[in-house]
Amino acid sequence: MIYDYLIVGAGVAGLYASLHIPKGCSTLILSKDPIWECNTFYAQGGISRAVDEEDIPLHIADTIRAGAGLCNVEAVEILARNSIEVVDDLIRRGFQFDRDEAGRLLFTQEAAHSRPRILHAGGDATGRELHRFLLSQTGAQLLEGVLVVDLLVEGERCYGVTVQHGRQRTNIYAKTILLASGGIGSLYEYHTNSKKISADIHGLAILRGLPLKDMEFTQFHPTVFVHNKRARKYLLTEALRGEGATVVDETGRRFLFDYDPQGELAPRDIVARAIFRHQQAGHRVYLSFERFSEAFFKRRFPTISMIFRNLGFNVPYDQVPISPAFHFMMGGIEVDTNSRVKGFENLYAIGEVACTGVHGANRLASNSLLEGLVFSKRAVEASLASPSKGRELSFPVLGDDLVKEGDQEAKQHLRETMWHKVGIIRRRQELQEARELVEGMLDRPIGHLLRLRALTARSIIDGALARRESIGAHYIED
Ligand code: SIN
Numbered sequence: 001m002i003y004d005y006l007i008v009g010a011g012v013a014g015l016y017a018s019l020h021i022p023k024g025c026s027t028l029i030l031s032k033d034p035i036w037e038c039n040t041f042y043a044q045g046g047i048s049r050a051v052d053e054e055d056i057p058l059h060i061a062d063t064i065r066a067g068a069g070l071c072n073v074e075a076v077e078i079l080a081r082n083s084i085e086v087v088d089d090l091i092r093r094g095f096q097f098d099r100d101e102a103g104r105l106l107f108t109q110e111a112a113h114s115r116p117r118i119l120h121a122g123g124d125a126t127g128r129e130l131h132r133f134l135l136s137q138t139g140a141q142l143l144e145g146v147l148v149v150d151l152l153v154e155g156e157r158c159y160g161v162t163v164q165h166g167r168q169r170t171n172i173y174a175k176t177i178l179l180a181s182g183g184i185g186s187l188y189e190y191h192t193n194s195k196k197i198s199a200d201i202h203g204l205a206i207l208r209g210l211p212l213k214d215m216e217f218t219q220f221h222p223t224v225f226v227h228n229k230r231a232r233k234y235l236l237t238e239a240l241r242g243e244g245a246t247v248v249d250e251t252g253r254r255f256l257f258d259y260d261p262q263g264e265l266a267p268r269d270i271v272a273r274a275i276f277r278h279q280q281a282g283h284r285v286y287l288s289f290e291r292f293s294e295a296f297f298k299r300r301f302p303t304i305s306m307i308f309r310n311l312g313f314n315v316p317y318d319q320v321p322i323s324p325a326f327h328f329m330m331g332g333i334e335v336d337t338n339s340r341v342k343g344f345e346n347l348y349a350i351g352e353v354a355c356t357g358v359h360g361a362n363r364l365a366s367n368s369l370l371e372g373l374v375f376s377k378r379a380v381e382a383s384l385a386s387p388s389k390g391r392e393l394s395f396p397v398l399g400d401d402l403v404k405e406g407d408q409e410a411k412q413h414l415r416e417t418m419w420h421k422v423g424i425i426r427r428r429q430e431l432q433e434a435r436e437l438v439e440g441m442l443d444r445p446i447g448h449l450l451r452l453r454a455l456t457a458r459s460i461i462d463g464a465l466a467r468r469e470s471i472g473a474h475y476i477e478d
Contacts, residue, residue: 006174013351014180015134043127044237046120059401067360203452214331216463221327289316339379361472385443
């Protein structure tokens with residue numbers, strides 16, 4: 001069988017794309033793990049949206065400023081101009097954003113936005129609510145527990161993917177393919193991402209000749225609790241600072257003002273670096289909620305309230321120790337403003353796996369769910385405007401071992417190296433050392449999945465080495 005549409009990934013971009021595919025089309029969505037295991041599910045803050053028509057130029061300007069001027073301006077304009085429409089579409093379909101007592105949408109403030117512009121749902125559970133909602137709306141066939149291990153590419157076309165499903169390895173063919181697999185979180189020792197986000201598709205992109213762009217721009221979230229045992233560290237949403245939480249050290253001092261006059265509301269890269277430097281200087285850093293009443297905190301941040309009470313913190317009275325952690329990949333598979341992968345006819349990349357250029361060197365808070373919505377819709381519209389005929393072409397099924405002995409230790413070593421040498425503050429010598437480690441790994445007979453990780457890591461390191469000046473999230477000290 002050849003599907004009309006194959007979507008790799010079941011986060012916001014993949015699911016929202018499926019809502020725009022005409023009903024008569026056969027559409028299959030692949031999810032690597034249980035369907036909710038994706039970054040969308042864990043997104044707390046919200047969805048940025050131009051408040052009204054007059055706010056569109058300001059939303060554009062804020063996005064470009066946060067992106068350190070390296071954004072694709074056309075893509076940013078598309079993002080902001082379509083923000084009202086996609087949010088209206090969600091509301092029309094029945095999605096419930098948080099509202100005030102008079103029924104007006106509640107917009108919150110987040111760092112580097114020049115006005116409150118963030119819509120949220122379930123208080124601090126925007127991603128979870130949105131994911132649940134989109135799942136309830138999609139008519140596509142969903143397949144869980146399916147690992148994509150190859151892209152079936154020839155010339156300017158992608159014919160499908162090879163998947164490992166339980167013990168079975170098989171090819172799935174489709175006329176149009178949308179990659180919506182998310183970022184690269186678990187390449188780093190500390191990250192806020194779903195544990196399934198492991199850079200496989202970026203690695204496959206490299207292996208099969210898809211273009212990658214801006215891979216050096218890796219965003220670190222400033223306020224993360226990193227002491228839990230899970231691979232995914234607990235995010236403390238930016239909206240907390242937007243609503244009045246402060247960052248203090250062990251003496252209670254709000255030291256962020258030493259680094260930027262906007263303090264807690266400075267752009268994310270500045271806050272992350274300031275916290276990192278303060279920690280390197282021997283300080284301990286905390287998020288303080290002393291401005292919040294208990295009732296407000298519980299109502300506005302119910303998920304964080306529950307998680308941290310379960311961890312033994314009497315929030316909002318206790319401060320929570322924080323650290324930066326990897327959060328979002330600005331770079332990715334290079335696409336045009338219709339989300340079509342550069343150089344390909346029927347292959348699209350949407351959401352975090354794509355590089356539309358909207359984020360430039362540093363993403364503005366809460367622009368990612370919005371990007372997933374706006375550009376997934378455009379991908380489907382573009383595919384409908386130039387339909388792909390699809391052609392029987394039989395590819396051999398990849399025979400490589402996915403995992404080999406020793407991969408687990410090597411993977412952990414890679415994660416530590418990425419965190420320490422390709423992290424918040426970079427040095428050329430350390431980047432070179434990281435590159436040598438990755439090259440050594442690629443020269444050994446490692447499993448296919450580790451190879452994909454290592455290829456992605458190498459592209460981040462190469463991007464970082466090539467960009468000699470500090471800009472946005474790429475900060476290089478020598
Ligand atoms: C957050 O809630 O702080 C994360 C939002 C985002 O990554 O844009």
